[in-house]
Amino acid sequence: MLLADVAAASAAVAATRSRTAKAGAIAGVLRRAEPGEVGPVTAWLAGDVRQGRLGVGWRTLARLAHDPVAAPALTVAAVDDALTALAATSGAGSAARREELLGTLFGAATADEQRFLVRLLTGELRQGALEGVVLDAVAAAAGVPAEAVRRAAMLSGSLPATAATALAGGTDAxxxxxxxxxxxxxxxxASPGSSLGDALADLGAEVTVEHKLDGARIQVHRDGDEVRVWTRTLREVTGAVPELADRVRALPCTTAVLDGETLALDDDGAPRAFQDTMSRFGSAGPDAAVLLSPFLFDVLHLDGRDLLDEPLAVRLDALAGLLAAPEHAPLRMPGVRRPTPEQAAGVLADALAAGHEGVVVKALDAPYAAGRRGRAWQKVKPVHTLDLVVLAAEWGYGRRTGRLSNISLGARDPDGGEPVMVGKTFKGMTDELLAWQTATFPGLAVETPAWGVRLRPELVVEVALDGAQRSPRYPGGVALRFARVVRYRPDKTPAEADTIDAVRALLTG
Known part of the structure; x- marks a missing residue:
């Protein structure tokens, strides 16, 4: 298969807002792909590469995107091999070698292929919700139920591998x-809940209400003495968090898969700033002065028994048994099962008093399902917050002259399109944050007009807001009210940003 075929399908996906049409275009390409091509094609059409981050800057790619060939000849296999070689290049002389590899790749590409490669390698195609469309496309191309594809993707942790499995072996595979x-x-x-009362009314009495921490999601696997830890994006961080591994290694079990959150606490047991927690996962290496505490709220496997399909009530019983000893009890996420409305309100009050974000209300009869499938888990916070994608930033004025300040915010399109702009804000920004934006944003820019920078959709920012209002100014017909920056979310990708539907749900009339 030629790269041109993939680029054409990507253009067709971008040209329509119909989820069915998007999935159909992708399915058509997948049906024509050879077995060895399915993995890379799936990754590319979901806006990613199989090799992970390649560390290629937009300016480098823009400089190389010239003198295209007239007729397409680049194959999918050749491009994937080039990206694999690029990812493996490091050490002395690597910069020149990387430039050579990219130059050869771009020199063999047509104009359309060059544009596709630039968008792919800079993350501009990574719209997040597009992954859901690709899952539907894989199901259509393989002629299998979409739920079977979703489950396999959840368990394998890899969409390209799942696509290859589906097309090679169908439902049985x-x-x-x-x-x-x-x-x-x-x-x-967890999906956003409008209020504690609404969440309880929606899910009924058979729920558990647990603290929602201002921390980082972790998944911990134990096999004998080997313990490994991943973030919510499935990035392994085992080497950065030895204290978490030690705590799990001390539990009375042989094998386990545990779900939870971790955060840094101060000497009084109160949560430290979110940035302190995230400093343990930074590219500059872990900050040994910041110790992390684990808080576990689910168990997916325990001593040879898979628990994914069991109701949450059964999983919580298993977790309670695992953490029954007094020395392990602090690892359990605080919460109350089957609370009265007054008890649920007390859990929320206790969480806020302890400095946490709020609570999560979970249906006790729900199995474990990746993503936000349904509303079996609902997070409730006293202040509305949304995780949105930063689309652009404008140069400030007055005391902010010379700094990138006012940011444009986009919500995720649930049908896999471009993020939908829903507002701007310059509120809540400290001098430190302004300095960080000014230093960071130019490296993520896809365009630098006189007024500021347009960014590839890579950064996720959490904003607090008073609600939403109808507005003809923005394409989604809705605008944020009094939005202010809470923090950037390096632990989240655009795939996990809130959707335009979540913004519309805040409309007051």
Missing amino acids: LAAVRLEVGRPVRPML
């Missing part, structure tokens, strides 16, 4: 994908 201790599972996520 997908059903054979099992949870493996040592291979991360895509996490189940």
